[in-house]
Structures are given as structure tokens and as C-alpha cells.
Amino acid sequence: MNTNLPTSLQALNPKAAHTCLGIENFITSKLQKSLSGTVLLVALSGGVDSSALLIILTCLAKKSGFTVKAAHFNHQIRHESDAEEAHAQSLCNALHIELLTEKADVCTYASENKLGLEEAARILRYEFLESSRVSIGADWIVTGHHANDLAEDVVMRLIRGTGWPALGGMEAICNNRRILRPLLMTPKSTLISFARSSSLIWCEDASNTDKNFLRNRVRTEVIPLLCKENPAFLEAITSLWELAQIDSDHWAAIIDQHLDKTDFEQPVLLKEDLNSMSLATRLRMYKAVLGSMGKGQPLQHNLLALDAAWKANVGGKVVQFPGNKIATIRKGSIYFSYR
């Protein structure tokens, strides 16, 4: 590994420094998050995205006042897995970054739990990242998801079907899961330029071209068509994402305000509150209450059916939801419980 990798903004050429500062600005201005005094745990695969992320954060650490650590999960599902771990280790050595590693038998876990290999790897990887985060006292798990990943995510959500603001794509901050995605507005091409200018060597993940995965088909077949129609397609996606975040904050505030009043053991949406809400608000409120009751995603037509029953004011009417949840309409209010 090149031991002359940049570890400060001063060591970067102007373009690379500009990339770093743009990412810092995204965190502080758009996400309105100060990372001063925090410890960041970078999820380091050894690919170009997370490797560039590690260098970018290392260069920003002094200015922004955070500490950078890294964690590498060895999936052991490819021939190159051990070489990737060794690469991650030498990268961290060169940058003087503490690295946590873990090997896991993803194949056995997948077959035992009847999961796809990718899904099993994702579950075990995030379990490892979260336990690492806790063990070293880090505040955030930081991932290398970038604007191209975001575009793929939006297109996959469109294909599978979703609502709004979910259609806008993955979040940049996930408070529950302590995940931060500071590269989400940065195109992959910018990361590659950054990596090259830093003389970074990285591992190419061969599974990224495996057409058995939906994500890879979207990346290699769908996104190029969309970019051909609009060369600024990635910007259209990041703009859409920004609007989705703004709407997400709007709806979260309304939901929180109402859920605050609700007893989580026996959630109720009261007649007078429901009467003051639009259908758009009511549907999101039903979803939030059902979501607070545990596993089981309500379907759109379930939520619309509940609203139709509420509107018709069918006393005693019971609407069933996945996860053994039920909603009962009584005197214009809706009572939620388990079957």
C-alpha cells in the first residue's frame, strides 16, 4: 500500500480538497449536523467508495473535530475475501486508523435462515458494524453510499412500488440505526477522481457486475438509459432527494405531535383529531401507529380500506393488518390493538 496517502486537507490538490469541503458542507449545512467531538466508524469494504470515504474523513478529521475508525467485515463468500481484508488493513495502517475486523460464515447463516446470500451478508455485516460501534464507543456508522447508489435506490423503489417521501431514496442520517451517509450527494465519478488523485489503490468487487442481482441490473441496464436521456440525471435525483427530505421532516413533525398524545400500549386516534386531518395526513398517521406496534408492513389498500370504513363511520368495524394488528372503529375514533 502507498504510504504517501493524504491525511490532511493541505495534502490534497485543489479539486480533491474541494470535494472534501463539499462533503463537509453537506453534513453541516444540508444535514445540519455537527460532528465535532464525535467518533465515526467507517464501514470499509476495500472498494473505491468506502476507501475514498476513509481518506476524505481522515482529511476532514482535524478541521471538523471528529475521530475516524474503521471496521471491515470479511464475508468469506468470494475468493478475494481474504485479500480484501488484507487490503483494508494495509489502507488503515497507511492512514494510522484503527481497524476492527470480523470473519463470518455467511453461507451457513444464509442456508440456515433460508435467506439469499446478499441479504444474509447485509444482515451479518450490519450486526457486526453495530456491535463494533458500541464496543469502541463510536457515535455513527459511516457508509460510502453515493449519488449513483441513491439513483439506483430510487429506481428500485419505483419498480417495487412505494409512497412518498420514501420514493426519494435512502436517508443520509438514520438516527435509529446510527448510520450516516455523507457521500449521498456525491457522484461515483467524483469519488473515482478523488481516489486517483490520492494515488489510492482499491479492490473491485466482481459481484457488482453479477446480473443475478436486481441492483446490478438497474445499475448496468436502466440507469445508463436514463442518463442518456438526461446527462444531469444524477442531479435530478439529488434534487428529488432533497425535496423528499423536506417533506419527510414535515410529516414527521405532524406525526410526532399526534403520537405524543397516544398511549403506546393501546394506541387510539381520536375522532376530533381525525376530523381535523386531511386524507394525506390520516393515511400517514395510520401507518405510523401501525409501525409503532411492531413488525408487519400495512399495504396501501389496507390503509385506504381503514379510512373508507372510518369515513363511513361503520361502528364496530374491524380492519385487519399484517402482524396480527387490528383497528376498530368506535364512535368516530380508531382503536388499535392485536388480534
Place this chain on the structure above:
Amino acid sequence: MNTNLPTSLQALNPKAAHTCLGIENFITSKLQKSLSGTVLLVALSGGVDSSALLIILTCLAKKSGFTVKAAHFNHQIRHESDAEEAHAQSLCNALHIELLTEKADVCTYASENKLGLEEAARILRYEFLESSRVSIGADWIVTGHHANDLAEDVVMRLIRGTGWPALGGMEAICNNRRILRPLLMTPKSTLISFARSSSLIWCEDASNTDKNFLRNRVRTEVIPLLCKENPAFLEAITSLWELAQIDSDHWAAIIDQHLDKTDFEQPVLLKEDLNSMSLATRLRMYKAVLGSMGKGQPLQHNLLALDAAWKANVGGKVVQFPGNKIATIRKGSIYFSYR
């Protein structure tokens, strides 16, 4: 032309009758629109969509209590244009429907106004449809846009970049333009089945396969990939559309409530109102006020810049918008005017 075309629900086979009733249900239940006593003017190209629409509405006319008329615009841009007009005429004769027709020189209009041929045709066609609607006293112009058109529209909006709820696609009712799209939830395949079972003959528009048009590339290249990933992709799109309409109603009510208080000559958003709004609401309010002031679409970053200036409370700060519109911040309120 087959003179045994069905003109009543009773003349249809059960599946075709079911298609008709589903469309009637969409109008009355989802759109909550009664068409009883109205006159509908079908925009009839002679293709399968609008021809099926004409028969469907003819079969529903008695039950729903509306009158059906038709209008055909002869673009004269293809060899088949006159044959298509003759076809539309014989279809209307067979169904005993009054048909209005007009020929126009689209090519000259396009070159004189420096427009693309498709754009010029669209403008002249809608001018003709609206003047026909007024001249025969029809309530609505009814078009054959179906669920596949909707999916193309959503994908094109995603490609070009847009906000929400616009991303959900075209409206089923356009009150300003008096346009109704009752087939918007109906897949094209259902219309073709309907047409075949009615022994309908229709004209294929050769320009529908012309790859020079974005819409055709989306139809033939992008949508098939999305449908391959999710065979229920059209349903995902119509579900998304429904959520978009619900949100559209929500925001329209909020905007109307505030705009009601505003003087349209000199629109103002008052400090106390702005303070009570979320960013999501404020951005939509700025857009609505600027929209009410005439031509010129504000860009997302213009709207965000205005909000940032308002938040920073920069007294006297002027933000410029397309169409010579300006917004001035004074004592926490925003005053809109022309440059």
C-alpha cells in the same frame, strides 16, 4: 367499418362489460365526479386507445346519464392522416356519434413558431379540441390516456426532474383545461382486449415507434426493463398516482386557504403565516404565489434561496425569479412583484 359495434352494456361480453364498469367506478368513486347530465367530447385519433374510449363511453352513456360527441384533428403530417380522418368518421357513423373535424397545416405552424412537429401538433390539437368543446357546449374533453401512458409520464418526469406530487404523473381531471382522463388506471392491454372483443378496427400510428421521440424511447426501451423486474409495475405506478392525488389535494387545500387572503395584484406572504409553516409548506406556497403571477417556472434552487434569505431575515433582500418576478423580504414578510 363494422356496423355491429356495441353501443350498450348489454351488447358486451361479461369481461368487456366489467372493463366499462371499472372505468365508471374510477370516475364516480376515485375521482368522485358525477357525469350525469354532462356532454363529453372524445378526442378521437382513430387509434385503439381513443377508439376503445369512444365505445366504452357510448356503452356507459345511458347508465351514467351523459352524452358522447367526438372530435378528430387531422394533423396532415403523415401519409395516413386523411385515411385516419375517414376511419374516425365511419367509426362515429357506426356508433351514431356526432363528429367534429378540422384539418390544420401543422408543418407551417411548427416552422413559423420554431416548434418541434410533435409540440406544434399538440398545441393546435388542443386549441381545436377546446374550441370544439365550447362550440358544442360540451363539459369535458375526454382523452384516451391509459395506465401505460401514465407510467411513461412518471418515468419521463423522473428523468427530467420534478417535485412531488408532480412525480406521480398527469392528472385524471384538469379543471382549468376541462380535460378528463377516465382510462388512466386501465392498462393498454385491457383496452386492446376490449377493442378485439368489440370487433373494433383501428389505425396504428406509425410515429408511435419513432425513436426520435423521448416518449417512444421510454415506452420501448425503459418501461419493458421495469416491467421485467416487476410484472405488476403498472399497478405500482397507479398506486403511486393515487397517493400523489391524495397529497395533491392536501397541498391544494393548504395553499388555497392562504392564497385566499392574498391580494393578487400585490401578493404578500405575511410573517405570522410564514412562521407557522414548515419548510415543505413554505416552498409550495412560494411556488403557488409565483405561479399565480404568470409565466415563468421557478427553479428549486431559486425557491430554496428565497427561503434561506427569509430565514436569515435579510431585510430588503431581493430574490429574482424567471418571468421578471421578484420577491422582497421586509420585516419577516415576503412581498412579490415584477421587476
